[in-house]
Amino acid sequence: TDECKLNRNICGPGECVMGPGGYSCICYPGYRWHPQRRACTDVNECEAEAEPCGAGRGLCMNTAGSYTCQCRRGFRLSMRGGARACADINECLEGSCPEGKCENHPGGFVCTPCPPGFRGHHGACSDVNECEEGSPCAPGLCLNTPGSYQCQCPPGTRPTAEPPGCQDVDECALGAACGVGGECLNTPGSFRCRCRPGFAPRHGRRCLDIDECALQPGPCAPPGSCTNTEGSFSCSCPGGLAPHGHRCPPPEPPPPRKLCYLNLDDSILCDSVLGTNVTRGECCCSLGAGWGDLCEVFPCPLPSSAEFVALCPDGRGFIPDEGPPHGARGLRDIDECELFGAEICKEGKCVNTQPGFECYCKQGFDYDSAVRQCLGG
Incomplete structure (x- = not known):
């Protein structure tokens, strides 16, 4: 039987040859005949030979039919006499x-x-990578170069020559402007301004004057007026009175309460009384057009006049309030419903608002502001 023809791979990696006694195998280089397996098997050169890559020069790794060498540092793979080995690099x-x-x-x-x-x-x-062995450029960026290094310095610092590095710039010593109201304080890579009382940092770091008079509420209690000064302010009172701190002396006692008149029509003058026991401010800052005893009427100031502004600084519906003794003077709402009662909301229900009032009528009735009364339709 010609086994070589029946099984072309009978020898494995080798050549099959028939003879009188049967077949034999001529193995390819890197393979040898295995009598038990009756085939050509791979030769593990790394185990069969004593360090084929060179003693201590590389790592031998077996491959099918051959081997390769992974050379150590300072050696490279070379072919000498047809064999692989690790040779020294000069x-x-x-x-x-x-x-x-x-x-x-x-x-x-x-x-x-x-x-x-x-x-x-x-x-x-x-x-030597100086950038990895520390921070020679701190707070800048270090760039390694052959035999040395370079520094990229951030704003607020400048480079130094020997050794290379970044040095803080003292902006205060160079005349950094904080304004007349500030003190320059140097910081790493920058500076800041410490502002004196009455000044605040604006437009960056510069200290500018605070206009206390523009604050709400203002520092001067009514009726005082505020005047801004550099770093501070001053208060002045009406009539040339000297303020006590930020407050004006108490004003003159209010005039005695008198009658309040709705209009100044002489024909119905005495029939148009809104209420009694009210002040001139309560009358003229709310609904009244005249104020006085019985029918001796004194007209209220016109809304556009300076006298009206002095009497009613916040317009109709409010009146200056003295507040507690020696306290700040403010404004209070005029409760028309309490002062004038049924005179301003006849046949209806009066509800105070700020400012003014509302008159709610029964169903089927409408409020007539001319006569201050709910009239049926």
């Missing part, structure tokens, strides 16, 4: 010590001495 012939004397040895070399910025490592002069 680094001195490759210019590995451009600045020093080179001495080659198996697996490495030695450079003596190394130039500044370089350090001996594995026999070679390797660059």
